[in-house]
Amino acid sequence: MAKLKIGIIGAGGIMRGAHMPGWKHVPDCEIVAVCDSHLPTAEAFAKDFGVPADRVFTDHRKLVAVDGLDAVDIGTPNQFHTPAVLAALEKGLHVICEKPLAVTTDEVRRMQAAAKKSGTVLMTAQNMRWGGSAQALRKFADSGALGEVYHARIHAMRRNWLPGKATFIDHAVSGGGPCMDIGVHALDLGLWLMGFPDPVRVSGTTMVNFAKGHDIPGGWGEWDRKLFSVEDFASGFIHFANGATMVLEASWLQHQQESEDFSARLFGKKASVHWPSGDYASVINGALVDGKIRDDAGLKPSHQEEIIAFADAIRKGKASPVPVEQTLKVIAILEAIVQSGKTGKEIVLATEKSALKTSKKKG
Numbered sequence: 001m002a003k004l005k006i007g008i009i010g011a012g013g014i015m016r017g018a019h020m021p022g023w024k025h026v027p028d029c030e031i032v033a034v035c036d037s038h039l040p041t042a043e044a045f046a047k048d049f050g051v052p053a054d055r056v057f058t059d060h061r062k063l064v065a066v067d068g069l070d071a072v073d074i075g076t077p078n079q080f081h082t083p084a085v086l087a088a089l090e091k092g093l094h095v096i097c098e099k100p101l102a103v104t105t106d107e108v109r110r111m112q113a114a115a116k117k118s119g120t121v122l123m124t125a126q127n128m129r130w131g132g133s134a135q136a137l138r139k140f141a142d143s144g145a146l147g148e149v150y151h152a153r154i155h156a157m158r159r160n161w162l163p164g165k166a167t168f169i170d171h172a173v174s175g176g177g178p179c180m181d182i183g184v185h186a187l188d189l190g191l192w193l194m195g196f197p198d199p200v201r202v203s204g205t206t207m208v209n210f211a212k213g214h215d216i217p218g219g220w221g222e223w224d225r226k227l228f229s230v231e232d233f234a235s236g237f238i239h240f241a242n243g244a245t246m247v248l249e250a251s252w253l254q255h256q257q258e259s260e261d262f263s264a265r266l267f268g269k270k271a272s273v274h275w276p277s278g279d280y281a282s283v284i285n286g287a288l289v290d291g292k293i294r295d296d297a298g299l300k301p302s303h304q305e306e307i308i309a310f311a312d313a314i315r316k317g318k319a320s321p322v323p324v325e326q327t328l329k330v331i332a333i334l335e336a337i338v339q340s341g342k343t344g345k346e347i348v349l350a351t352e353k354s355a356l357k358t359s360k361k362k363g
């Protein structure tokens with residue numbers, strides 16, 4: 001079996017800390033090139049992961065032109081995802097890219113068209129799908145034990161973990177606040193468990209309640225109040241074509257006892273389930289039943305499993321483990337929440353229905 005040759009674009013925190021341990025578990029693969037706009041970061045990465053000095057770049061266009069490359073793994077700040085993804089797809093490379101794949105549906109559609117043309121795997125790095133609890137809940141939902149899901153409650157709520165780097169709080173680089181940064185995780189997970197129904201109407205709002213001056217101490221340190229140009233709280237209400245509804249809340253700063261509440265509660269006609277606890281509630285023969293769906297799959301950390309799934313899809317010619325059609329629905333909802341907040345109106349996505357169609361290949 002020929003070695004999979006991988007190029008890295010954006011060699012920062014998530015790449016080193018989460019993706020690289022995943023690549024270690026992929027047999028017969030080699031990191032052959034690295035690009036980071038900050039040269040010392042690219043050089044340090046090359047040294048640590050054995051990339052030859054003549055394959056270290058600061059421009060992703062040079063990296064995607066490297067001979068013999070099979071795939072790229074992208075971990076740049078959000079606004080630099082699109083040019084890197086498109087350049088790689090145009091060269092016929094497979095792509096895994098950090099979330100959010102892009103911060104507008106226009107960009108996701110361009111990627112979708114490019115991936116269709118190249119026929120390669122384009123995967124959004126929605127690692128939370130590979131958590132043990134998520135996998136167990138998905139099996140439970142797929143068995144029909146939940147029944148028809150008519151409502152979902154999605155939380156991505158942090159007490160005081162605001163990522164203070166400019167690349168997260170400056171809208172020009174991040175393209176959004178907690179809605180895009182962490183709402184994307186919980187929303188993707190909830191939709192995935194629901195089987196990706198078509199969103200048709202969205203209302204929502206974004207606010208800055210604390211990030212401009214309130215004294216909630218930053219758990220990850222301070223941030224530049226003047227540069228802060230995104231929301232610190234977002235909420236949305238979503239209607240789906242099948243009649244189901246969803247409430248979404250995302251925040252980096254607020255008064256709550258939990259440091260972090262990343263969760264999805266799905267209400268089905270046979271049972272309700274809660275991710276990540278695995279708690280479920282139902283009725284059997286008139287008796288109220290509470291229980292727990294156990295995570296006993298013995299999976300590796302979710303970021304590692306996602307990299308393994310990406311490599312496996314490439315090797316076996318399988319569909320993307322996180323198809324772009326699904327990501328299009330996720331980003332359409334998040335984009336509409338922000339748009340609704342700006343206009344004060346409900347956003348109708350029904351006209352986009354054909355573009356938002358669920359992928360026939362099951363993710």
Ligand SMILES: NC(=O)c1ccc[n+]([C@@H]2O[C@H](COP(=O)([O-])OP(=O)(O)OC[C@H]3O[C@@H](n4cnc5c(N)ncnc54)[C@H](O)[C@@H]3O)[C@@H](O)[C@H]2O)c1
Nearest residue numbers: 010011012013014036037038041075076077078080098099
């Ligand atoms: N899935 C998760 O759990 C998770 C966690 C954190 C971050 N992320 C995502 O990962 C991405 C990166 O976040 P991070 O925390 O690693 O940030 P980071 O700042 O630690 O790393 C980003 C790296 O990209 C480099 N870079 C910036 N612009 C570039 C460009 N145009 N071309 C090449 N390199 C460029 C930077 O120099 C930096 O080294 C973001 O999209 C973020 O949303 C995902």
